[in-house]
Amino acid sequence: MKKYISYFRMWLVMGLQYRAAAFGGIVTQFFWGFMEIAAMHAFHDSNPAAYPMTMEATCSYIWFQQAFIAMLSARIFDSQILDSVRSGNIAYELCRPVSIYSLWFSRSTASRLSAAGLRCIPILAVAVLLPASYRLSAPAGPAQFFFFLLTLALAVLVTVSFIMLIYISGLYTVSSDGIRRMCSSLMDFLTGTYIPLPFFPGKIRQMMELLPFASMQNVPLRVYSGDLAGAEMYRAIFLQIFWLTAMVMIGRQLCRNAERNLMIQGG
Structure with a gap:
């Protein structure tokens, strides 16, 4: 276990060095966040009765989505891992x-x-200092904030466990680019990146909430504002743990099978 903790710390420290890239990301996230909130305001003002979330909850959802996009995004992959399989460097x-x-x-x-x-x-x-109609609101309560941190940690692990399946697919195929692009588009839609899951029709929403994608950013972002609470929140946490366990077990087994039959090409 120590070697994996050391490896984790090494990559964590290495990643903290890219400050210029982070600054560019911050500017992009602010612009995108303002644009999304403005669009949601237009939707809310046109028919408040049909709006499934409060505007305070929506603003919190969007700002946390932008703040943690690098942690929960379906489109972020480690290119070195993908290249190591393609080039044969995985042999090392x-x-x-x-x-x-x-x-x-x-x-x-x-x-x-x-x-x-x-x-x-x-x-x-900055989001907490914005005007009321765009502001990041305080958490619904201390208990809700605790569950937000818990579900956020689980969401990161669920996201990584699914991304791992895409990495492992590269051990079975000549190139995993097609699978990666297809899964990225699917995840963007089903995790609530484009449209929060409460905005989907009832039956479709219920089916989507059972999938592993709903256990990613959808759960913690809604828990923070209180939009997901009580029995529904506990059910969502159970599903997060279930999907994390299932995907890690499947990923480990697929990886072991691939390691036994892997052929390294090149010279």
Whole structure:
């Protein structure tokens, strides 16, 4: 376990060095956040009775989404992991006395946390000072804030465990680019990146909430504002734990099978 913790710390520190990239991301996230909130205001004002969330909850959802986009986004992949499979450099990692799955999991988690760590504080600090119609509201209560932190941690792990399945698919195919692009588009839609899940029709929403994608950013962003609370929140936490356990078990088994049959091409 110590070697994976050390690997995690190494990649976490390495990721914190990219401050210029983080600054560019902060500017982009602010612009996108204002644009999304303005669009949601137009939707709300046109028919308040049909709006499924409060505007305060919507603003909090959007600002946290922008603050933690590097941590929860479906479009962020470690290019070095993908290239190591394609180029054959994974052979060096197979020679080490480590688990490829655990190594990639700790590396991917550290990269996401470091990228989000540089962006989230400036975005959230400014968001709480904005005018009321655009402001990031305070959490619904101390207990709700605790569950927000818990569900956020689980959401990161669920996201990484699903991304790991995409990495592992590269061990079975010549190139995982097609799978990666298809899954990225699917995740963007089903996680609530474009449209929060409460805005979908009832039956469709119920089916979407059972999928692993709903256990990613949808749960913590709604828990913070109190939009997801009580029995529904506990059900969502149970699903997060279920999908995390299931995908880690499946990923480990697929990775072990791939390691036994992997052929390294090149010379």
